[in-house]
Amino acid sequence: MGNHEPGEVTRLLAEWSCGDRAALDRLLPIVYSELRRIAAAHLRRERREHTLQPTSLVHEAYLNLADQQSVDCRTRAEFFAIAANVMRQILVNHAKRRKCAKRDAGHRVTLESAVALEFPKVLNLLELDKALDKLAELSRRQCRVVEMRFFAGLREEDIADVLGISLITVKRDWRVAKAMLRNELRGAGL
DSSP states (O other): OOTOOHHHHHHHHEEEEHHHHHHHHHHHHHHHHHHHHHHHHHHHHHHHHOSOOHHHHHHHHHHHHHHHOOOOOOSSSHHHHHHHHHHHHHHHHHHHHHHHHHOOSOOOEEEEEEEEOSSSSSHHHHHHHHHHHHHHHHHHHHHHIIIIISSSSHHHHHHHHHHHHHHHHHHHHHHHHHHHHHHHHHHOOO
16 A cells, blocks of 8 residues: 555545545555556456456546446445456456457456356356346345455455445355356356
8 A cells, every 4th residue: 555544545435435536536546556456367367369458457447437426435345346347347348349340259268266266167258247147136245245256356354344244144145156157157058
């Protein structure tokens, strides 16, 4: 965090949530390295010749966040979960555009490095997104747990805090969501 005051991130998030768009501008330099780490983790699961780089993914995510009319984000963990989800959506949209342009099956994402998802094959990002949408229809909370754990790399304790649920509930949701996603993705032929 560098030379920043303790609680500065929380204060800036509160200001941003209250409509102060300039607070996000002041927040970005403080959290930039963590956002770049999240972006790099996303891109490691992408194809090697991907045209986006971590820096450009962070910048595009920032622009999307800055365009938000209403934000309810009070903690670091919540912010990183939102940012990671925005990055995921950017990559999904990028894959959809690429699929339309090339008329292929979408680009492939390796999930071997994912925290305990343990999918044995390379996955199609568009199929993963569909599976997450289906999970969200069944349980929005389980989908949020996956987004925060897998895409943002948050610890289970942080997820419990953000969602206002117990640690055991987070662990159970993570276990059930992984099983459901494995099942969905196997059904998609992956």
